[in-house]
Amino acid sequence: MLLLTETDRERARHVAERVTARMREQLGLEVRFGVAAFPAEEVTLSGLLDRAEDDLDAAGKWTPSLVEEQAGAEPTAIST
16 A cells, blocks of 8 residues: 555556556566545545545456466565
């Protein structure tokens, strides 16, 4: 989870895209992010988490504990 203070949805999505690219390039990991904005979309932590999870689901199905295998590499466990 990333908590970006004083960051609107557009900027948060940009940061998530950069982190995703860096994780893929440097670690060979595929990650996804859900984004929610305070106070534009929700005003409680639980509401923000629900909204971010909905955003994540809209991007494609995600398994909380995922094992990815890459050719010639050891499996990498990803937990959220």
